[in-house]
Amino acid sequence: MYSKEEASKLKQSFWTTFGQYMASVPSSEGMKINWINYKTGFKHLYFKMDAGKKEAYIAIEINHPDIGIQELFFEQFKEFKKILEGYLNETWSWKLHTEDEHGKIISRIYCQIDPVSVFNQADWPTLISFFKPRIIALDEFWNMVKDSFEALK
Template identity: 30%
Template sequence: MFTKEEAQQLRKEFWIAFAEKYPRKWLLHHTKIKDFSFKFFADSKKAQVLLDIEPRDPEKRTIYFEKIESLKTILLEEHLPEAIFEREFYLENGKLISRIWVQLDQVSINNKKSWDAIFDFFYEHMNAFELFFYEYEEYIKDLELNT
């Protein structure tokens, strides 16, 4: 077990090591769509690459999710075959969002031996997510264009 400070330091080392292995600027929050962002996540059991759709307006959240969902076959066949779609996903704080993600199990941010596997997973899957987004960006952004 780690102290809070040790765990915090280890997480810091993890993200620095990832940035050194894959030094590039990721899309993440720079989608130009409010509350529509890509994220990396790792804990003691898994790693995830996420697309969180979080507008407070449930109608906007639904529209964005349905736009991505209308492209589901393309996303699964050409980019991320193991993507999971969750129209209603509750965060730990109780906030309702929509989420699309991929997951790598049996890895731990606390185990440096699994870092390379996590880094490679992050790179490969976020890159695929970004390519998909850039290809369909105009369609996704346009709230007037129905699915």
């Protein structure tokens, strides 16, 4: 078992490694991008990657405090579900109005793998191989459809 400090350092080390690995990969628009803190340009809409001690996931998270607006975002994503799946080459899970780790109501479209652990460096290549193509695909998808979300800004 790791202390909180050791666990935090290991996680930080993984994300630093992932960031360095992805640094040379341009966005779909050919620009330099911070893949770890991907900016969608929309408040309360995030592309989130997380790795823990038993699993990892990548998600589109909608955490707007107004549940109705959150649902509108979710419905708009559903309109583009086939396009999203085309970019991802897989089907993701869709959860409208679920709780996050802090008990806040969010909506999430995600893909998860397990068993993997960010605390096991032997799993890092698996984690990187999981995150890389999916965050790149999300970027390509988002650049194609983001204008359709402008009315929800």
